[in-house]
Structure formats: C-alpha cells, structure tokens
Amino acid sequence: MSPAQGPDALAAAIDLAAARAAEVGRRIADSAEDLDSVARRLGGRAGDGGWSGRTGDRARGEAADAAAEARMLSGNCLFVADVLRVEGSRLARAVTGWDAAEAAEPGTGDAVPVQDADRVLAMRLREAADGLAGRVDPATRPCLDLSGSTDDNPHEVARLWHLLGPADRTRLARDHPELGSVAGLSSATRDALNRTRLRRLLDATGAGAWVGGRIPDEVARDLTALAAYLEQDPRRHLLDLHRDGRAVVASADPDSAERVVTLVPGTGSSLADLGRTGERAGAVCEAADPAGACVAVSWQGYDAPDGVVSAGSSAGPAWAHAGDLRTYAAGLDAVEGLDGDDAPHAAVGYSYGSVVLGAAAADPEGLAADLMIHVGSPGAGVESLDRQWVDEGGVSRPAVDDDVVAVASRWDPVPWWSITGVSGERPGTNEFGGRSVDVTEPGAGPEAVRTAHSRYFDPGTVSLMEIGRLVSGIE
Incomplete structure (x- = not known):
C-alpha cells in the first residue's frame, strides 16, 4: 500500500x-x-x-x-x-x-x-x-486460560485477545461460551457469542431444561423481551448477558463510535422495558450529537428495586453490582483504546441508577468514564466526592468537581430523599461536591411535582438539552 x-x-x-x-x-x-x-x-x-x-x-x-x-x-x-x-x-x-x-x-x-x-x-x-x-x-x-493469563484485568484481556489468531479465538469461544460476558473482547465478538447464549437459554426455558428446577416466570419474560428488542434493530449489540435476567445492550458497535453514552436506569427497570431505557439513552446521544456518531448503551446490569419503597429503604442492590458497571466501563475503554483514538464516554445514572453509578466510582480502582452525570439523584451511595475515583486508561485518580455533575429539577421530590442518608448524599450539594445544573422547566409550578422526575429525557425539555450539552462538551 x-x-x-x-x-x-x-x-x-x-x-x-x-x-x-x-x-x-x-x-x-x-x-x-x-x-x-x-x-x-x-x-x-x-x-x-x-x-x-x-x-x-x-x-x-x-x-x-x-x-x-x-x-x-x-x-x-x-x-x-x-x-x-x-x-x-x-x-x-x-x-x-x-x-x-x-x-x-x-x-x-x-x-x-x-x-x-x-x-x-x-x-x-x-x-x-x-x-x-x-x-x-x-x-x-x-x-x-484467558482469565489466568490476564487476572481478569480488562486491559490485559483486550491486549491478549487482540494478539490471538482466529484459531485460538475459535477454540476459546467453543470451549467457553461465557466469553461473551468477558470485558476486554471486541463488542462484535461479544454480541455474536451472547446472541448464541441467549437463543440457547430461550430454548432451555421453552423445554423446561433449567438448572435448579422451575423456570422463573420473570426470567423467561425478560429473556423473551430481550430477544424481541434485539430483533427490532440488527445494529444493536448484546454486550453482556446473565441467565438471571440482566443484560447490557448498545445501539450499535461502541468500539468504533466517536462518543458513547451509558445509561444506568432506575427503580422498576428491567429487560422487559428495555425499549424505554434505550429510547432515553438514544435521546441523550441525539441531543449530544445530532450527526449520529454517538452510541447509546442501556446498562441493565443490576437487579433494580421493584418500587419506591424498596428503593428508598436500601442501597444494597446498587452496591451488589457496582463492580459489574466498573468492569463493563473498563472493558469498553480498553477495547476502544486499542486503535489509539479515545472516544469520550459519559456514564449517566438516572434516579436509583445514580446510586449504582456512585457506588461503582467508590472503588479506588475508579470508573472509566470521562463524565459522570447524576439525573434526579436520591444519592450517590457515598457522602462526598472524596470517595469517588476515575479510571483513566487503567490508571486510577481521585475524582474532581468537573468529573461529576448533578442534573435535577427543583420540583423533583426524589433528590430530597438524600436527607434520609439511605442512598448517601446527592452530588452537586455543598456537602458532596461536584457541579449542579438546575433544569427546572420555565413556568413550572407545584403541579410539576407529579411529573418532573419522569420527564428528564423527554424531547424538547430543558433537561435533555442540558444533558446533551454536557455530553457534547466532553473532550
């Protein structure tokens, strides 16, 4: 050439x-x-x-x-x-x-x-x-032994996987179908492996061949909904899949994207309503990059609380899978960075998803995100910015004010839950640190208390415009 x-x-x-x-x-x-x-x-x-x-x-x-x-x-x-x-x-x-x-x-x-x-x-x-x-x-x-050779470090996995030839990859994929959930493999490879696993899980649910006895109805429902959601758009990538009804889906291949937005949904979210999460994540991408070079990821990688009562009484579900969010982000960063072009990554935690986001960044290994946006947050799982860490290319550093942004309407009652201390302090306050963006709609009054929390990602709202501006401003 x-x-x-x-x-x-x-x-x-x-x-x-x-x-x-x-x-x-x-x-x-x-x-x-x-x-x-x-x-x-x-x-x-x-x-x-x-x-x-x-x-x-x-x-x-x-x-x-x-x-x-x-x-x-x-x-x-x-x-x-x-x-x-x-x-x-x-x-x-x-x-x-x-x-x-x-x-x-x-x-x-x-x-x-x-x-x-x-x-x-x-x-x-x-x-x-x-x-x-x-x-x-x-x-x-x-x-x-891919795991033993890399100690499950996503950056090491990405480097080793890239060095392997097609024969080695074929054998590993054949012997270890769970590779689709290993952070550090290319997204296209993970999608192919996970779709195969999904179809086999669905076959198992249909035949009643489920390990441990009776097939949970909600798992069968969620896996069926996931398959239907993937079928609607062939560009979607299944980046992670768990047989208990958790998964991560991208709107396209994030490895070659110019910008990535990951949305962690809140209370009541599941694979059954993945379409709603996907629409919200896609709306953020569209607001940030109308040209369409942004990939939206719906991170349903945790068991969200079913309702307000359970969400308000414990931060346990957030901490249970905070490590999974951290591993996902590190894998995304490791694979995407192999080509030498580092695309900005914004992690958006909505409602109870904000607790998951804060819990993921609380580990000193850090969260691989260029910006953490907490939308309608009831708390970030911790009390202050001092307990937030950022992973930059595999190197951890303490988070600073510009790394964390809180987006909220004055009429949203959910952020006030932070006064209970159950979910930690909410970002953007003097006690926590970080930046705060008020997205109260012009002319909104007390009647907005009923709708403010659910409208952050609606087209034409001040909140969506501001979230898009924050994401587009990441260098």
Missing part, C-alpha cells in the same frame, strides 16, 4: 471494511446457531420431527458440520474486523502523518511508520487467510 493513497479515503475504506466484516461475522454466527438448532431437532424423537437410523445420523452430522464451518467463518470475519479497526487505524494515522509532512515540505515525509504499519496489518490478515484455508486447526492449538 502506497503512502500516495489519500489518507481520508484510506481511513474511510478501512472503517467501512471493518464494519462490513463485523456485520457479516455476527450474521454468520446467527446462521451457525440456526444450523445447530436444526441438528438438535433432528436428534429428537421421531414423533417430534427427529430422525432415527442412518439417515438421521447423516442428517444430524451434516447439520453439525455446517454449523462448525459457519462458526469458523464467523470467527475469521470478526477477527478481520478487529484487525482492521486496530491495525488499519494505525496505518491510516501513519499515512495521514506522512501526507501532512509532505504537504508542509515535500520530501520530508517519513514512510517508515507507514511501511511498518502496513507490514503488521498484512501479517495479521494473513492469519485469517490461513484459517480460512484450513492451514490451522483450532483443535491442535494449545489450551489457553
């Missing part, structure tokens, strides 16, 4: 190729699961559509072989997407640097970085070609 190629055109071509490879990989993974479903049905009882004898064995074997082949193709496509996003971006930056130097003073551009980046990209793509040609058999690859 010659440095003479236009840098803008090169970068655009690499981005497009990576996106297409990721999309093809995700779709083929779905096809592989379809084939596996066929094989399972063929293996059922004759009266239920199963086949017996040699014909049945041959049909089941061919379906299973086709599924294995599809998974190999899917893994290679996802590998290519990952390589193009990371190594391709490095090549595009090198070409851009060479072009800028040549434009300033012809003959001064250094082509060595371009050649080096091009060589690495070609070498990694050759790995995919070897896998597709069958020159590397995943079954012959040595066993790798």
Whole structure:
C-alpha cells in the first residue's frame, strides 16, 4: 500500500471494511446457531420431527458440520474486523502523518511508520487467510486460560485477545461460551457469542431444561423481551448477558463510535422495558450529537428495586453490582483504546441508577468514564466526592468537581430523599461536591411535582438539552 493513497479515503475504506466484516461475522454466527438448532431437532424423537437410523445420523452430522464451518467463518470475519479497526487505524494515522509532512515540505515525509504499519496489518490478515484455508486447526492449538493469563484485568484481556489468531479465538469461544460476558473482547465478538447464549437459554426455558428446577416466570419474560428488542434493530449489540435476567445492550458497535453514552436506569427497570431505557439513552446521544456518531448503551446490569419503597429503604442492590458497571466501563475503554483514538464516554445514572453509578466510582480502582452525570439523584451511595475515583486508561485518580455533575429539577421530590442518608448524599450539594445544573422547566409550578422526575429525557425539555450539552462538551 502506497503512502500516495489519500489518507481520508484510506481511513474511510478501512472503517467501512471493518464494519462490513463485523456485520457479516455476527450474521454468520446467527446462521451457525440456526444450523445447530436444526441438528438438535433432528436428534429428537421421531414423533417430534427427529430422525432415527442412518439417515438421521447423516442428517444430524451434516447439520453439525455446517454449523462448525459457519462458526469458523464467523470467527475469521470478526477477527478481520478487529484487525482492521486496530491495525488499519494505525496505518491510516501513519499515512495521514506522512501526507501532512509532505504537504508542509515535500520530501520530508517519513514512510517508515507507514511501511511498518502496513507490514503488521498484512501479517495479521494473513492469519485469517490461513484459517480460512484450513492451514490451522483450532483443535491442535494449545489450551489457553484467558482469565489466568490476564487476572481478569480488562486491559490485559483486550491486549491478549487482540494478539490471538482466529484459531485460538475459535477454540476459546467453543470451549467457553461465557466469553461473551468477558470485558476486554471486541463488542462484535461479544454480541455474536451472547446472541448464541441467549437463543440457547430461550430454548432451555421453552423445554423446561433449567438448572435448579422451575423456570422463573420473570426470567423467561425478560429473556423473551430481550430477544424481541434485539430483533427490532440488527445494529444493536448484546454486550453482556446473565441467565438471571440482566443484560447490557448498545445501539450499535461502541468500539468504533466517536462518543458513547451509558445509561444506568432506575427503580422498576428491567429487560422487559428495555425499549424505554434505550429510547432515553438514544435521546441523550441525539441531543449530544445530532450527526449520529454517538452510541447509546442501556446498562441493565443490576437487579433494580421493584418500587419506591424498596428503593428508598436500601442501597444494597446498587452496591451488589457496582463492580459489574466498573468492569463493563473498563472493558469498553480498553477495547476502544486499542486503535489509539479515545472516544469520550459519559456514564449517566438516572434516579436509583445514580446510586449504582456512585457506588461503582467508590472503588479506588475508579470508573472509566470521562463524565459522570447524576439525573434526579436520591444519592450517590457515598457522602462526598472524596470517595469517588476515575479510571483513566487503567490508571486510577481521585475524582474532581468537573468529573461529576448533578442534573435535577427543583420540583423533583426524589433528590430530597438524600436527607434520609439511605442512598448517601446527592452530588452537586455543598456537602458532596461536584457541579449542579438546575433544569427546572420555565413556568413550572407545584403541579410539576407529579411529573418532573419522569420527564428528564423527554424531547424538547430543558433537561435533555442540558444533558446533551454536557455530553457534547466532553473532550
């Protein structure tokens, strides 16, 4: 590849190729699961559509072989997407640097970085070609303990996963289907793995094959709702999935986004109403970046309290999964940072979600977010900014006032719950620290007490405009 190629055109071509490879990989993974479903049905009882004898064995074997082949193709496509996003971006930056130097003073551009980046990209793509040609058999690859090799550090996971070839990735994915919930893998890979797990969990609920006895009705409801929500828009990515009815869904691939907004919903939220959380997160993205380069993430990674009484009586649900939010954010930062372009990340905690957000940042390891926005907060789980930490590229530091913002209406009664001390102090007060933004609607009076808490993300409101302004202002 010659440095003479236009840098803008090169970068655009690499981005497009990576996106297409990721999309093809995700779709083929779905096809592989379809084939596996066929094989399972063929293996059922004759009266239920199963086949017996040699014909049945041959049909089941061919379906299973086709599924294995599809998974190999899917893994290679996802590998290519990952390589193009990371190594391709490095090549595009090198070409851009060479072009800028040549434009300033012809003959001064250094082509060595371009050649080096091009060589690495070609070498990694050759790995995919070897896998597709069958020159590397995943079954012959040595066993790798991803967790033991990285100590579950998302930054180490991201680095190691990127170094692995498609054969190693295929074996790990085959032997460890739970990899879809491992922070540090690319979002496209996690989506493909988690969709397969979701379909198998749904099959298990339908067949009554649930470990531990009776299938909880609410779990079956939530998983079914999640599947329907994903089906509505193929761009959505399933970043995390737990069999107890918790999940994390992005509106698109966050790894290549120019901006990411993660919304932690509040009381009463679940996968059954993921559409509402997604709409609110999407509204923030739209307000911050009308051009559409922002990815909205609905983080239903905790068991939210069912009602106001349970939410107001304990911060336990927030602390129970605060570590999960911290791990998710660190993984997002680790993967996205591999290409050398750090996209801003805003974490938004709404209502009881604010308690989760504050609890996640209370660990000295810090939360990987460029801005923490508490909307209608009843408290941040802790008493002051002194107990909030930020993770910057794997390095923790104490949070400062500009890292934490409280957004509230004067007519919202929820923030006043902080006087009980159950959920900690709310951000933006003199006692806590941080910034405060008043988003009381013009002309609002006492009647707004009934609606103020539920309108923060409504189109055309002062609150949504201000939240969007805060997110767009992150450098």
